[in-house]
Amino acid sequence: MANLKEIRIRIGSVSSTMQITSAMKMVSAAKLKKAQDAITAMRPYSNKLSELMQGFSSASDSTSKSFTENRQLNKVLVVAISSNRGLCGAFNANIAKEISILKSKDKFKNSKIDFLTIGKKINDTLSKTETVIQNSSDVFDDLNYENVSNIANELINHFTSLNYDHIEIVYNSFKNAATQIIKSEQFLPIPVNEDTGSENQDYIFEPSLESIANTLIPKSLKIQLFKAIRDSFASEHGARMTAMHKATDNASELRDELKLTYNKARQASITNEILEIVGGAEALNN
DSSP: OOHHHHHHHHHHHHHHHHHHHHHHHHHHHHHHHHHHHHHHHHHHHHHHHHHHHHHHHHHHHHHHHHOOOOOOEEEEEEEEESSSSOTTTTTTHHHHHHHHHHHHHHGTTEEEEEEEESSHHHHHHHHHTTOOEEOOGGGGGOOOOOHHHHHHHHHHHHHHSSOOOOEEEEEEEEEEETTTEEEEEEEESSSOOOOHHHHHSSOOSSHHHHHOOOOOOOHHHHHHHHHHHHHHHHHHHHHHHHHHHHHHHHHHHHHHHHHHHHHHHHHHHHHHHHHHHHHHHHHOOO
């Protein structure tokens, strides 16, 4: 059994760790509320805009051909979104796992896959074994539509310039504080909904369908990427809050166990001292 001094040192160390994890949990909970409100408010707009974009893409072939053209998948670009910091459970590891699954899919087996990373953690992982053409992790330093719009423009240029035949986004979608859903979404070419396209014939477009599509399609792609990053940002805080909550509980249990061990060791030490005193007294009397 460890001596009393060692146990006291361990109790102090575990208590300090518990204070840190508890503080991190509260910080993540405060950030999560703001991030959750932002993504919840954004989703209806993003979903409706994506629906309109698919309809316009199918109805306006001449305008949207560069965005909807399905090509042979020789070169594929994967946008991997993670966090810049750790201590959030399996949040970042799940992205790496999903990328491994993505690479094993039949349609990507004969393709050269490059990566654009958003998040230092996934960049550190992929840069060791894969081709990372760009790291945009600094977007989390000031997460706003303008900064994400610049990344989306680069992705659009890569596709329209025939640098890549397919662009995929892999990220954590926020469900609640304890649950994040790994998603792999096709960014380009735009998935065309033929049924929606036929319904658009009932509308009158001013100034023209082509003019509206020219404005709407790039904007919708930017919103789609912004939503994915917002989703990942909210998921990160939820995952970190949950991880720190579990770490605090585990530290509390370990501290209680150490205190019990300390008390037992202390009681045993006192008992031994009493026995020695009694034994010594009896020896003197004899």
